[in-house]
Amino acid sequence: GQNIDQPTEMTATEGAIVQINCTYQTSGFNGLFWYQQHAGEAPTFLSYNVLDGLEEKGRFSSFLSRSKGYSYLLLKELQMKDSASYLCAVLDSNYQLIWGAGTKLIIKP
Amino acid sequence: DGGITQSPKYLFRKEGQNVTLSCEQNLNHDAMYWYRQDPGQGLRLIYYSQIVNDFQKGDIAEGYSVSREKKESFPLTVTSAQKNPTAFYLCASSFGTGHVNQPQHFGDGTRLSIL
Numbered sequence: 001g002q003n004i005d006q007p008t009e010m011t012a013t014e015g016a017i018v019q020i021n022c023t024y025q026t027s028g029f030n031g032l033f034w035y036q037q038h039a040g041e042a043p044t045f046l047s048y049n050v051l052d053g054l055e056e057k058g059r060f061s062s063f064l065s066r067s068k069g070y071s072y073l074l075l076k077e078l079q080m081k082d083s084a085s086y087l088c089a090v091l092d093s094n095y096q097l098i099w100g101a102g103t104k105l106i107i108k109p
Numbered sequence: 110d111g112g113i114t115q116s117p118k119y120l121f122r123k124e125g126q127n128v129t130l131s132c133e134q135n136l137n138h139d140a141m142y143w144y145r146q147d148p149g150q151g152l153r154l155i156y157y158s159q160i161v162n163d164f165q166k167g168d169i170a171e172g173y174s175v176s177r178e179k180k181e182s183f184p185l186t187v188t189s190a191q192k193n194p195t196a197f198y199l200c201a202s203s204f205g206t207g208h209v210n211q212p213q214h215f216g217d218g219t220r221l222s223i224l
Contacts, residue, residue, distance in 0.1 A: 004151070030209045042199060042215035043152075050210065087151070095206040097213065099151035 002026045004100035006088050011106045012078055020073045020086050020103045028093020034062055034073045035087040037102065043087055046073070075105075083107045111136045115200050115216035121224045122187065122194060130185045130219045132200035140205040141183035142213060145169060146197040155198075158183055159205055187221065195222050 004024045012018040024032070031050040035043035049055055049064035049071060061074040073086055085102040092098055113134040122128045134141065140159050144152040154167030158177040172191025177183055183202075187194045197220050201213040 008149075033212055035212075040197075040218075040220075042217050045212035045214070048210050048212060089152075091209060095209065096154065096157075097152075099153075101149060101151045 002090075002092065002098050004088055004090060004098055006086075006100040006103045008101070009104045009106065011108060012075075014078055014080060014107055014109050016078050017074065017076050018078060018105065020075070020088075020105065022071045022073070022088035022100055024069050024071070024088070024090045024098070024100075026090045026092045026098055029066060030091040030093070030095060032062075032064055032071050033089045033091070033097070034071075035089065037085045037087055039084070046086075078107050080107050080109070113200060113202055113214055113216035115198075115219050117219060118217065120219055120221045122221060123224050125189045127186055127188050128221070130187070130198055130200075130221070132183045132185065132216055133181055134183075134202045134214075134216075135181060136202055136214060137180075138202035138204055138214070139180070140203045141177065142201040142203075143167075143173070143175065143183070143185045144199045144201065146199060146218075152199065155185065197221075 047062040088100040158164035
């Protein structure tokens with residue numbers, strides 16, 4: 001079966017750095033997406049990786065290792081507004097998005 | 110501004126009643142999707158449509174129906190056959206399978222509850 005694993009919850013301090021991991025086992029791979037979702041709101045797109053390596057976009061970076069079925073989202077200089085759930089999703093061989101359950105990130109002052 | 114509009118934001122369903130959730134987009138996207146989100150679970154695909162007048166079942170289509178008569182619109186009906194409809198429903202759209210690096214864009218969601 002297809003599976004995406006993320007930690008359920010993480011806590012970090014304002015101004016610090018946090019890494020949210022995602023491991024996946026899917027039928028085929030056409031890319032991996034990270035989304036941010038504030039409580040009760042729509043998910044918003046953060047990043048897309050299809051090749052191995054690190055993609056940097058401001059305070060947020062995303063890493064992919066296809067051979068290990070592994071990705072992480074790195075958030076730097078954490079702000080209170082970064083408190084949200086972070087969703088990992090893989091585009092499989094049928095071009096369907098397979099979603100992880102999300103990681104709830106709690107930022108403390 | 111382009112975007113996806115879902116309505117209503119909150120909806121209550123009585124036993125035995127069908128209810129319809131609206132989803133409209135003006136992004137000129139070919140593909141549209143309906144997801145259900147329950148606490149502690151990932152988004153689950155209900156139905157999707159890659160083109161007007163065509164749609165496919167997702168992983169949890171039982172108790173739901175859709176139509177795609179216009180490119181901009183993809184309404185979802187939650188029928189009385191869906192015994193556990195309480196959830197957060199999200200509509201999304203994208204340029205489709207020919208644009209794999211293009212993300213899905215989401216509406217603000219409809220929260221459905223049972224009366």
